[in-house]
Amino acid sequence: MKAEAWIFGVTALFVAVVTPAYWFLAEDWTGTSALVMTALLFGMVTMYLGFHASKMDPRPEDRKDGEIAEGAGELGFFPPYSWWPLWCALALGVIVYGVALAAWWLVIIGFTVGAVMSCGFVFEYYRGEHAH
Template structure:
């Protein structure tokens, strides 16, 4: 995870340099720079710093992965990479019911929001319990 920590550290350094520059460049009014963009850049800087610290902290505790070692061979990374789920229709139904809920709120039709919420609960349960029944059951 050292490589990932260095990537996020580079992003953090970049944002630390860009944020005050953005504040100074957008200083077009008498009240200072653009508060919206500057606050977004500050929050982005803090988030990348948080990820950098997390990855750096855990990289010290973990054994080196093949990606982190300079003497590693390609065959060191061979083997099972993890579980990758097969195709699923449940994300489509969940997204459609969320769209129905949003359309109901936007149009002021609360009955449509309720229908979308009920169908969304069914779709979400189907998505969560997808691997407990059927062809892909564990």
């Protein structure tokens, strides 16, 4: 994780150097504050990664003598296809459409359908073909 910490650290330093130059050239409060926040957030991620990199054993990709075979094994769970995000997005679309038209009955229908679809999305791996 040291490489990742260095990448975020260099980016934070770059943004911190660019921020005053941006202010003097553009005199824009919005962009300057966005750049300051960006530098602070990159710095926060740098500190987090640097802290954890010093506390953990180096990964195979962090060592010079690391082999590809050392990183083999299960990488995690990758879900198969799912139709639930489509139905959740359509429910959100109904809600937004109802708000735009000030048709509150449509918003209520959208929230009701959205609650059912969100439950289906959350619990899709507890039943059916891909149940655990």
